[in-house]
Ligand SMILES: [Ca+2]
């Protein structure tokens with residue numbers, strides 16, 4: 347089994363209402379501005395994928411960052427891939443370093459990372475990226491695909507088909523053009539159905555506010571007596 351990254355749990359409603367500390371309020375406002383402002387120097391979101399339609403399949407989750415503007419000016423950061431499946435081999439060499447998180451670099455022309463796994467019902471990871479564009483060529487592009495681990499052919503037919511673009515691809519699960527907009531574009535339909543969930547910008551703003559509010563509460567709570575050492579437990583210690 348692989349570790350399942352859990353979104354930071356929101357604090358349960360308290361019995362008392364606390365005033366939001368000024369620092370938390372400033373952080374909330376800053377987060378809201380960062381999430382709504384343009385352009386984003388970097389952004390990071392949680393991406394979730396419902397893989398129940400292909401549960402049990404040996405798959406390859408492939409991330410490729412293509413350089414479109416002929417400048418080494420962008421990176422993509424991929425957090426640990428979690429879910430209820432099981433992982434196998436991974437590849438992080440060409441235009442890729444670290445692990446995890448894995449960092450793709452457009453310097454060599456493209457950067458590639460893939461993780462082989464046996465699919466379960468769901469998987470998820472965090473995705474962060476810069477958004478620089480030199481002004482020449484086309485914006486760099488990140489593409490995520492789900493492939494057959496043995497043949498490297500796609501396992502899913504999606505509506506993300508851009509075969510004639512300057513940076514072509516077909517049947518992506520999602521893609522991001524690093525033009526500063528910070529916009530992640532997931533497939534809206536696929537066969538078989540593999541719904542991709544990404545928080546909307548409005549949701550991200552609310553999440554930033556919620557985290558700031560829960561941060562104010564956490565400081566008034568004792569640390570949990572038991573910790574599994576995972577990301578959620580770390581966040582809950584506040
Ligand atoms: Ca570039």
Ligand SMILES: [Ca+2]
Pocket residue numbers: 503504505506507516517
């Ligand atoms: Ca297609």
